[in-house]
Amino acid sequence: MDIRHLQYFLETARLRSFTRAAESLYLSQPAISKAIRQLEEELGVTLFDRIGKKIELTDAGRVVMEQAQAITQSFSNLSAQLGDLEELKRGHLRIGLPPMVGSSFFPKVIGAFHDRYPDVTMQVFEDGAKKVESDVAEGLLDIGVVVLPLTFDVFGSFQFAEERLNLIVPASHPLAGAASAKLGELAHENFVFFREDFTLHDRIINECLQAGFHPRIVYESSQWDLISEMVAAGLGVALLPETICRQASGKAVTIVPLEEPAIWWRLGVIWHKERYQSYAAREWISFTREWLGGTPIKDDEGR
Structure with a gap:
């Protein structure tokens, strides 16, 4: 065979x-x-x-x-x-990145890693965080970037980002001039969402349900820039992380801080802790932890 x-x-x-x-x-x-x-x-x-x-x-x-x-x-x-x-400093890495995470955080990291380890090749797979987490668990990926908290307990991991979700609305929207917005105020709005294979899809729906309503989702996409453009066209409102909001801001849309509740977007790098990690994978974990200022993820008891 x-x-x-x-x-x-x-x-x-x-x-x-x-x-x-x-x-x-x-x-x-x-x-x-x-x-x-x-x-x-x-x-x-x-x-x-x-x-x-x-x-x-x-x-x-x-x-x-x-x-x-x-x-x-x-x-x-x-x-x-x-x-x-x-002692060969070469290898191949399979890395899973959610689309908006990859474009926002990793181009410079990947470039700097390549400069240090030019013989290590990388294959980047763009998928929603839920799919990335599943593929790392199954051994289809060496490294993944996901939205925390984790679903499985088989990972080594560190957190490198923590941001709030903000509301993005058309510039002509009644909330466009508001200092902040409450989630409950959006019960009658149309929403533009990330696809259901993105962790934020379920996270936002759960938060809306706790606020007393089910969001009316009119469009779904895997691309944050398309979501921003659909909001600018007046098709609905969206909830996006601060980093993405800064890139999406412009005359056609307005960013409004979301309060009550604050919805957090936490990102982490994960790997399967029970599988053998190649030299290239170990160096990538160490390099990205140092570059991104990552900290180990603790469980609920602080371990």
């Missing part, structure tokens, strides 16, 4: 597309299809249901995926440990 075939299979299962997997792996689609067909023949099972252009894992495919993740992770650990024994 070729370890590369398992890697191709896992990437195809993750993206649910032969075409997108080929693009991600810089291979041709026929090469991906041939490798998976060979894997199916070797195992004597069908791994994917092919329905038109869509594919879904079969029951056998799900079993193989679980074992393939363990096999490829073990192989990755073996390669990393051998590289460490040879």
